[in-house]
Amino acid sequence: MNRRTFLKIVGAGAALWTGNVFSRFSKAGEAIAQTRGPYQLAAVKNGSPEKMFDAGIKALGGMNSFIKKGQIVLVKPNCSQPMGSEYGSNTNPLVVKRIIEHAKDAGASKIYVFDHSLGDTDFCYEQSGLKDVCKKTGAILVPADDQKYYHKKKIPGAKSLVESEFHEVFLEADAVINVPVLKHHFATQVSIAIKNLMGVVWDRYWFHSNNLDQCIADLALFKKPVLNVVDAYYMLTENGPRGGDLSSVKTMKTQILSKDIVAVDTAATKVFGANPSEVAYIKIAEKMKLGSMDLDKMMISRIVL
Amino acid sequence: MSTIPRKDKGSRIYKTLRMTRIIIGTAVCAFIGVRLILSGTLYSYSSERDVIESVGGALSQIQLVPALLSASAGITISIVIVIVLAVISIMFGRVYCAALCPLGVVQDIAFRIGFVYRKRKLLSMRGKRIIWYTICVLSIGSGLAGFASIVGWIDPYTLFGKGIVYTVRPALISIYNTCIIPLIQTDSVYIQNIRNSTFYLPYLIIGAGLFTGLFIITALKGRIWCNYICPVGAGLGLISKIAPFKMKISNSCISCGLCERKCRGGCIHIKDKVIDDDRCVRCFDCVADCPSGSVNFGIMRKSESSGNQKNSVTRKDFLRKGLLSGTAVGAGVLLPNVVRGAMRPISGNYPFPPGGMDETRFSKLCTSCGLCAAKCTSGVIRPALFEKGLSGFMQPLLDFEKGFCVYECARCSEVCPSGALRKLTHAEKRTLSIGHAVFEKKKCIVVKDNTSCGACAEVCPTHALTMIPYGKKLMIPIVDTSICIGCGACVFQCPSRPDRALLVNKLETQVPIERKIRKGSSAPMGKPGKKAEAKEDFPF
Numbered sequence: 036m037n038r039r040t041f042l043k044i045v046g047a048g049a050a051l052w053t054g055n056v057f058s059r060f061s062k063a064g065e066a067i068a069q070t071r072g073p074y075q076l077a078a079v080k081n082g083s084p085e086k087m088f089d090a091g092i093k094a095l096g097g098m099n100s101f102i103k104k105g106q107i108v109l110v111k112p113n114c115s116q117p118m119g120s121e122y123g124s125n126t127n128p129l130v131v132k133r134i135i136e137h138a139k140d141a142g143a144s145k146i147y148v149f150d151h152s153l154g155d156t157d158f159c160y161e162q163s164g165l166k167d168v169c170k171k172t173g174a175i176l177v178p179a180d181d182q183k184y185y186h187k188k189k190i191p192g193a194k195s196l197v198e199s200e201f202h203e204v205f206l207e208a209d210a211v212i213n214v215p216v217l218k219h220h221f222a223t224q225v226s227i228a229i230k231n232l233m234g235v236v237w238d239r240y241w242f243h244s245n246n247l248d249q250c251i252a253d254l255a256l257f258k259k260p261v262l263n264v265v266d267a268y269y270m271l272t273e274n275g276p277r278g279g280d281l282s283s284v285k286t287m288k289t290q291i292l293s294k295d296i297v298a299v300d301t302a303a304t305k306v307f308g309a310n311p312s313e314v315a316y317i318k319i320a321e322k323m324k325l326g327s328m329d330l331d332k333m334m335i336s337r338i339v340l
Numbered sequence: 341m342s343t344i345p346r347k348d349k350g351s352r353i354y355k356t357l358r359m360t361r362i363i364i365g366t367a368v369c370a371f372i373g374v375r376l377i378l379s380g381t382l383y384s385y386s387s388e389r390d391v392i393e394s395v396g397g398a399l400s401q402i403q404l405v406p407a408l409l410s411a412s413a414g415i416t417i418s419i420v421i422v423i424v425l426a427v428i429s430i431m432f433g434r435v436y437c438a439a440l441c442p443l444g445v446v447q448d449i450a451f452r453i454g455f456v457y458r459k460r461k462l463l464s465m466r467g468k469r470i471i472w473y474t475i476c477v478l479s480i481g482s483g484l485a486g487f488a489s490i491v492g493w494i495d496p497y498t499l500f501g502k503g504i505v506y507t508v509r510p511a512l513i514s515i516y517n518t519c520i521i522p523l524i525q526t527d528s529v530y531i532q533n534i535r536n537s538t539f540y541l542p543y544l545i546i547g548a549g550l551f552t553g554l555f556i557i558t559a560l561k562g563r564i565w566c567n568y569i570c571p572v573g574a575g576l577g578l579i580s581k582i583a584p585f586k587m588k589i590s591n592s593c594i595s596c597g598l599c600e601r602k603c604r605g606g607c608i609h610i611k612d613k614v615i616d617d618d619r620c621v622r623c624f625d626c627v628a629d630c631p632s633g634s635v636n637f638g639i640m641r642k643s644e645s646s647g648n649q650k651n652s653v654t655r656k657d658f659l660r661k662g663l664l665s666g667t668a669v670g671a672g673v674l675l676p677n678v679v680r681g682a683m684r685p686i687s688g689n690y691p692f693p694p695g696g697m698d699e700t701r702f703s704k705l706c707t708s709c710g711l712c713a714a715k716c717t718s719g720v721i722r723p724a725l726f727e728k729g730l731s732g733f734m735q736p737l738l739d740f741e742k743g744f745c746v747y748e749c750a751r752c753s754e755v756c757p758s759g760a761l762r763k764l765t766h767a768e769k770r771t772l773s774i775g776h777a778v779f780e781k782k783k784c785i786v787v788k789d790n791t792s793c794g795a796c797a798e799v800c801p802t803h804a805l806t807m808i809p810y811g812k813k814l815m816i817p818i819v820d821t822s823i824c825i826g827c828g829a830c831v832f833q834c835p836s837r838p839d840r841a842l843l844v845n846k847l848e849t850q851v852p853i854e855r856k857i858r859k860g861s862s863a864p865m866g867k868p869g870k871k872a873e874a875k876e877d878f879p880f
Contacts, residue, residue: 158382
C-alpha cells in the first residue's frame with residue numbers, strides 16, 4: 036500500500052463517517068418537527084416503497100391518527116391493468132403491503148383490498164402482485180367483476196354524477212385508504228387520487244359521456260378517504276392510463292401522503308411536471324370544498340431518504 | 341377356431357377387456373366433458389387444472405372427425421392419429437365407438453339406466469342400412485366440400501361438445517351462481533359469479549330437447565343413433581366387416597338370449613345365431629357374460645363360421661361395395677357443392693377467432709363444437725346464427741357487443757381439436773391482426789353531444805387508437821390501422837348508442853402487425869419528471 040491509496044481509504048472512511056453523523060442529525064430534526072404538531076402533507080423521496088411509507092406516515096402522526104381500533108379498513112390501490120407495477124400503470128404492491136401491515140398494527144378488524152379494473156380483475160390482481168400481497172398479509176382481496184356486489188347510492192351535493200352503483204366493500208368500510216399511482220391520462224392529463232376512486236363504481240363509462248371531470252370530482256364527495264398515499268415510485272409519463280411500454284416509465288422513487296385529497300393531487304401533479312391549475316377535475320374538486328390546492332399554506336414535511 | 345381359450349380363463353380376459361373399455365370410455369367422457377365446462381382463465385392454470393386440460397386435450401384430439409379434418413389441414417400428429425385409429429379399426433372393428441366416443445359413452449350410461457325398464461326385452465336391430473350409409477356419404481361429401489359445420493351437426497364428438505357447451509354448461513353455471521355460491525360464501529370469502537358466456541336460451545332448449553330424446557331412445561332401444569344415423573358408426577361399421585377380430589357364436593350356444601338382451605347395438609340375432617359385424621361396437625358385454633361361454637371374440641377362419649356366414653363379406657363383395665360407396669362419395673361431394681353455390685355464405689362483418697388465419701380455411705375445418713366459446717375469457721366468442729350463411733351456422737364469431745378479444749389471452753387457439761384454430765403463442769397473439777377498427781365521427785358522442793370522452797383510447801392495447809384535438813377543448817379518436825389488431829376493446833367500451841361510433845372490419849386473412857407501440861401519441865403537458873429530477877428537492 037502506498038501513500039496515495041492509504042489517503043484514499045482514510046478519506047473515504049471520513050466521508051462515510053460524516054455522512055452518517057449528518058443523517059443522524061437530520062433524523063433528530065424530524066423528531067423535533069413531529070413534536071411541533073402533525074404535518075398535513077408528507078412528501079418522501081429516494082427510498083424503497085416501504086421505507087418511504089414508514090417515513091411519511093410517521094411524519095403525519097402514524098397510522099393511529101387515521102384509523103381507530105376495530106375499524107373495517109378498505110385499501111384501494113390502482114390495479115387497472117394486467118401488468119406489474121414497473122409499467123407504471125398500477126400501484127406498487129409493496130406500498131399496499133406496508134399499508135396493510137400498518138393498518139393491522141393500528142388494530143383494524145378487517146382489511147379489504149379491491150379495485151374494479153379495466154379488464155379481468157382476477158388477472159389484474161395476479162399480474163400486479165396484489166394477490167401475493169394479500170395472501171401474505173391476510174388482507175381480503177375482493178372480486179369486482181360482478182354487478183351483484185354493486186349497490187345504487189345517491190351522492191349528496193353532486194352536480195353531474197347524482198347517483199352511482201358502489202361496491203359493497205366501499206360502502207361497508209369505516210375507513211378508506213386511497214393508494215393511487217401517479218400516471219399520465221390522456222383524457223384528464225393525470226390520474227392520481229381523486230381519479231383512482233373511479234375504481235369503486237360499476238359503470239365508469241357513464242362518466243365519459245356526462246362531463247368526465249365533474250363526475251370524477253362528484254365521486255370524491257361520497258366517501259372521503261381517511262388517507263391518500265400517492266405511489267410515484269414508477270411513473271408512467273405517456274400513453275396513459277394503460278401504458279405497456281417500459282420506455283414510457285420514469286423511476287421517480289417518490290411518495291406523497293395526505294388526508295387532503297385535493298392537496299395530494301396538486302402536489303403529485305407538480306411531481307408529474309404538469310400545472311395543477313390546468314387539471315380540470317382538481318380545480319372542480321377544490322371549488323366543491325373537497326380540499327385545498329394552496330400548498331404554500333400547508334404544513335408540509337419534505338423527507339429525502 | 342383360433343379363439344381365446346374357453347371358460348374361466350376366457351371369461352376373465354373378456355371381463356378385463358370390458359373393464360378396460362369402461363375405464364377408457366369413462367375417462368374420455370369425463371375429461372372431455374369437464375374440459376368443455378371449465379372456463380378459460382387469463383392467469384395460468386393450477387397443476388390439477390393443467391392435468392384436466394392436457395388429458396382432455398389429448399382425448400379430444402383423437403376424436404375421429406376432428407382428427408380427419410385436422411389431418412386434412414396437414415397437421416402431422418393428426419395424420420398419425422388417423423392412421424392409428426384406422427389400423428385399430430381394421431384389426432378389431434368398432435372399438436372406437438365403445439371406448440373413445442364420448443357420445444357413445446353417454447348412450448351407454450342411458451342404456452345402463454334403461455335396463456330397469458327394458459327388463460327382458462330384446463333389441464334386435466334389423467332392416468336396411470341405406471339411410472345410415474346415405475348420411476355417412478353425405479357427411480364425407482360435405483366435409484370434402486368444405487361444409488365442416490354441417491358435418492358438425494352429425495359428428496358425435498361435435499354433438500357432445502355442443503350439448504355440453506350450450507346446454508349442460510350454462511345450466512350448471514346458473515345452478516352454481518344462484519344456489520351454490522350463497523351457501524359457500526361468507527363475510528370474508530367473496531365468490532364471484534361465473535360469467536355464463538355460452539348461455540343462449542334457444543340453443544339451450546334445443547340441446548336439452550335433443551339430449552333428452554337421445555337419452556330416452558337409447559335407454560329404451562339401445563344405440564339407435566349409432567347404428568342408424570351416426571356417419572362415424574357407418575364408416576367404422578363397414579371397416580368392421582373386414583376386421584379379422586370379431587364376435588361370434590359357437591355351436592355350444594344354449595339360446596338363453598342373455599347376450600341379445602344385453603346388446604346395446606342390437607346386433608345379436610340369437611334365433612339365427614348371427615352377429616352383425618357392422619352394428620357391433622365391441623363392448624365385450626356378450627362375451628364376458630355368456631353363461632355357456634359360446635360367444636367369443638377372436639380371429640375367425642372361413643370354415644368355422646357356420647352361423648355367421650350369411651353376414652360375412654367376401655373380398656369381391658367388399659370391393660363391389662367399396663366401388664359403390666366411392667361413387668356415392670363422389671356424388672356426395674358434388675351435391676353439397678351445388679348446394680353451396682345456391683346458398684352463398686352471407687359475409688357478416690364479424691371476425692373469426694385469432695389463429696383461424698384464413699376465413700375459407702377456417703370455415704372448412706371448424707365443426708363448431710363450442711370449445712373455443714367455453715374457453716373464451718371475455719365471452720366475446722359466440723356461435724353464429726345466420727351471419728355466416730348456412731354453412732357457417734354455429735361456427736364461432738367475435739361479437740364486440742358481448743366483449744372484446746383480450747390482448748393477453750390466446751385460450752381459444754390453444755384448444756381447437758380440429759385444427760381450425762392454429763395454436764398461437766402469446767407474442768404471436770398480441771401482434772396478430774384479426775380486423776381493423778373504423779371510427780365513425782358522426783356517431784361519436786364527442787361530436788354528437790359536444791362532451792369529452794376517450795373511453796376507447798383508454799383501453800386500446802396497442803395504442804393504435806389515440807386522441808387528437810377536436811375544436812377548442814375536446815379530443816376525438818383516430819385509428820392507425822397499421823398497428824390495430826382488431827381486438828374490439830374500443831368498440832366494446834364505446835358509450836355511443838344506439839349505434840357505437842366504432843366498428844371492427846374483419847380481415848379475411850389474419851396478418852401479423854409490425855410490433856410497435858406508438859410513442860408519445862398523446863403528449864402529456866410539460867415535460868414530466870424533469871423538474872423533480874433536476875433537484876433533490878420537491879417541486880412544491
